[in-house]
Amino acid sequence: MLFENVRTAFVALLENRLRSLLTLLGVVIGVFAVTSTVSLGEIATAGITGEIQAFGSQTLFVQVLFDEPGAEPFTDDDVEALSRLPIAILLQQTAGATGVVGEERVSLRLVGTVADAPEIDRSIELARGRYFSPDDAARAASVIVLSADAAEELFPNDDDPVGEDILVEVRGGRVLYTVIGVKEPVGGALGTFANDVSGDLPLETLYRDVPGIRQGEYDFLPISIDLDRDASIVEQQVTSILDRRRPPDTYAVQTIEGALSLFNTITVILQALLGGIGAISLLVGGIGILNIMLVSVTERTREIGLRKALGATPQTILQQFLIEAVFLTVLGGAVGVALSIASLWGIVQVVPFLDVFVINPVVVAMAFLVSVATGVIFGVWPARRAAALSPIEALRYE
Amino acid sequence: MNDASHANHAPNAMTGDAPTPGQAAASRPVIEAHDLRKVYTLGAGMEVHALRGLDLRVMPGEYAAIMGPSGSGKSTLLQILGCLDTPTSGSYQLSGEEVADLDEERLSQVRNRRIGFVFQAYNLLGRASALENVALPLMYRGVNARARRDAARNALDRVGLADRMGHRPNELSGGQKQRVAIARALATEPDILLADEPTGNLDSKTGQEILGLFDALHAEGRTILMVTHEEDVAEHTERIIRIRDGVVEASESVTQRRRPTLMPGGAEG
Numbered sequence: 144m145l146f147e148n149v150r151t152a153f154v155a156l157l158e159n160r161l162r163s164l165l166t167l168l169g170v171v172i173g174v175f176a177v178t179s180t181v182s183l184g185e186i187a188t189a190g191i192t193g194e195i196q197a198f199g200s201q202t203l204f205v206q207v208l209f210d211e212p213g214a215e216p217f218t219d220d221d222v223e224a225l226s227r228l229p230i231a232i233l234l235q236q237t238a239g240a241t242g243v244v245g246e247e248r249v250s251l252r253l254v255g256t257v258a259d260a261p262e263i264d265r266s267i268e269l270a271r272g273r274y275f276s277p278d279d280a281a282r283a284a285s286v287i288v289l290s291a292d293a294a295e296e297l298f299p300n301d302d303d304p305v306g307e308d309i310l311v312e313v314r315g316g317r318v319l320y321t322v323i324g325v326k327e328p329v330g331g332a333l334g335t336f337a338n339d340v341s342g343d344l345p346l347e348t349l350y351r352d353v354p355g356i357r358q359g360e361y362d363f364l365p366i367s368i369d370l371d372r373d374a375s376i377v378e379q380q381v382t383s384i385l386d387r388r389r390p391p392d393t394y395a396v397q398t399i400e401g402a403l404s405l406f407n408t409i410t411v412i413l414q415a416l417l418g419g420i421g422a423i424s425l426l427v428g429g430i431g432i433l434n435i436m437l438v439s440v441t442e443r444t445r446e447i448g449l450r451k452a453l454g455a456t457p458q459t460i461l462q463q464f465l466i467e468a469v470f471l472t473v474l475g476g477a478v479g480v481a482l483s484i485a486s487l488w489g490i491v492q493v494v495p496f497l498d499v500f501v502i503n504p505v506v507v508a509m510a511f512l513v514s515v516a517t518g519v520i521f522g523v524w525p526a527r528r529a530a531a532l533s534p535i536e537a538l539r540y541e
Numbered sequence: 542m543n544d545a546s547h548a549n550h551a552p553n554a555m556t557g558d559a560p561t562p563g564q565a566a567a568s569r570p571v572i573e574a575h576d577l578r579k580v581y582t583l584g585a586g587m588e589v590h591a592l593r594g595l596d597l598r599v600m601p602g603e604y605a606a607i608m609g610p611s612g613s614g615k616s617t618l619l620q621i622l623g624c625l626d627t628p629t630s631g632s633y634q635l636s637g638e639e640v641a642d643l644d645e646e647r648l649s650q651v652r653n654r655r656i657g658f659v660f661q662a663y664n665l666l667g668r669a670s671a672l673e674n675v676a677l678p679l680m681y682r683g684v685n686a687r688a689r690r691d692a693a694r695n696a697l698d699r700v701g702l703a704d705r706m707g708h709r710p711n712e713l714s715g716g717q718k719q720r721v722a723i724a725r726a727l728a729t730e731p732d733i734l735l736a737d738e739p740t741g742n743l744d745s746k747t748g749q750e751i752l753g754l755f756d757a758l759h760a761e762g763r764t765i766l767m768v769t770h771e772e773d774v775a776e777h778t779e780r781i782i783r784i785r786d787g788v789v790e791a792s793e794s795v796t797q798r799r800r801p802t803l804m805p806g807g808a809e810g
């Protein structure tokens with residue numbers, strides 16, 4: 144009988160293609176909407192969280208607030224005072240310049256820094272060649288390590304510009320630098336800001352070649368905290384040392400988390416919003432299923448009466464309706480989840496700062512369950528009522 | 542064109558106890574209804590009394606016609622006898638079993654195995670072919686697919702629809718639908734056949750064929766109750782049960798009425 148009923152159920156589904164399709168659609172929409180919206184929020188959050196982890200939560204930025212009265216750049220004395228702490232300070236000075244290679248003229252930011260910069264700024268990784276050495280720094284070598292974007296723009300047709308020379312025009316002077324390395328592009332949320340057309344070179348080289356740079360003064364100090372230290376305590380220590388040396392409020396100490404806290408607020412709001420939209424879609428999908436199921440059972444009360452008149456037991460009839468409802472809703476749920484995975488995967492591929500694909504199994508299960516439950520309850524419950532009527536009452540039903 | 546519409550033959554032997562030729566030994570009535578009442582409640586407290594204390598006895602193997610004016614309760618009675626509807630009050634025993642005491646499971650079995658019902662309105666599944674419609678009750682009996690098809694083919698063949706098996710009801714004429722409904726009732730080989738105006742939509746030739754089929758079923762010993770408006774169709778049976786206003790008004794044995802009296806042309810209005 145079960146087999147016969149499965150057959151009967153499938154025949155009924157096929158015979159009522161439009162009705163079956165609409166029910167299916169209700170489930171697909173409900174499951175798809177909930178799964179996608181909630182997962183999208185999580186993907187966005189994961190993208191940002193992943194970024195924080197990539198950068199290392201053990202990072203601080205100290206920055207002069209030049210708009211405040213009495214604000215002065217940091218000096219080598221400040222750096223000296225801070226160096227008692229378990230931190231490494233990335234000293235850097237920048238200057239705007241123009242890089243020239245053959246016909247290409249590209250505006251290029253020169254970043255003078257120290258040879259152990261890659262150890263301090265953990266986001267620096269080399270795609271080609273090498274970073275400059277302490278020896279290069281000591282003799283102010285004319286070498287440059289290009290950012291991925293700079294290499295791309297200066298050498299559009301050259302995969303490996305290591306060893307090539309660049310003519311750099313800076314503040315009226317012209318110097319020739321040899322490319323010794325190319326950095327990896329910085330991925331993730333910060334990458335969209337951190338990637339720029341720049342080249343790293345020894346501070347000593349910068350001082351020699353660029354007139355007018357204030358030697359030993361810094362506006363911005365990235366600080367890397369030793370991994371085994373508590374970042375919030377070190378942050379307080381940095382603040383208390385600097386407070387003794389300069390007017391408070393003329394500088395700011397920020398963690399990566401701090402810099403990203405706005406992002407976090409946005410994603411929380413986003414997630415709540417998307418979750419809400421998802422819940423509403425699930426409700427709408429559910430009402431759709433409910434409506435079609437109710438209409439179809441009313442329509443089919445006569446069929447139920449006839450089947451009973453010919454000797455079907457109420458259980459047999461309920462089983463048929465149950466099979467129909469379960470099949471439709473489970474199929475719809477599967478299609479919804481598949482669509483949702485496909486479109487989320489597509490979004491992750493296309494949107495640059497989303498790079499973690501997550502799909503929350505709890506949300507999928509919940510959406511699935513709610514849809515299946517709506518379908519089954521509102522498919523079987525009215526059928527149950529119809530099957531409890533006498534065959535004639537059911538046959539007369541309008 | 543048999544017509545013996547001279548009314549007012551003495552209302553003899555009110556209910557039951559009609560002689561059943563060839564079945565004399567049959568002791569217990571197959572159908573025994575006592576004081577059956579059916580009240581339909583309409584909206585606004587209106588009530589329709591379709592059956593008003595009806596008594597009826599039918600012996601196994603009997604072949605009887607139920608006649609009466611439109612609205613007199615014939616269909617209502619037949620549906621209750623077919624276990625398709627429940628009376629408001631009164632007792633109905635099927636082969637000695639009180640039907641009101643049967644549970645759903647048992648009722649389904651009775652409907653499926655013992656009773657073949659031909660509805661006045663056919664009641665075919667619109668989206669299924671004639672063959673599938675006829676095979677449906679056999680599915681609920683647990684007969685395998687091939688045996689179902691064979692039985693359904695056979696039944697359709699008997700009602701002269703061998704060439705319409707794949708047609709859906711909306712591709713059939715009224716008379717053809719009626720014959721599909723009859724075939725469906727026959728396919729299960731029930732021992733009780735209840736037919737609500739089975740020849741109502743048939744031309745006289747096809748009607749005669751169906752009556753011939755009923756004769757054959759009768760000869761096999763099946764009990765047949767048939768609602769009809771046509772005297773000549775009723776004449777075909779052994780007994781005519783006349784119903785008026787929800788009670789049995791008369792029960793006439795056809796053999797006592799000197800069967801075919803031919804008066805060509807005039808059927809009673």
Ligand SMILES: Nc1ncnc2c1ncn2[C@@H]1O[C@H](COP(=O)(O)OP(=O)(O)OP(=O)(O)O)[C@@H](O)[C@H]1O
Binds near residue numbers: 589591609661
């Ligand atoms: N579902 C119902 N609700 C209310 N009244 C009903 C219902 N079914 C039948 N009736 C009424 O019960 C009475 C008997 O109806 P029934 O169908 O048994 O008549 P009938 O003898 O079969 O008539 P016909 O020869 O026209 O088929 C009628 O007055 C009818 O209006």
Ligand SMILES: [Mg+2]
Binds near residue numbers: 615616617661737
């Ligand atoms: Mg009727």
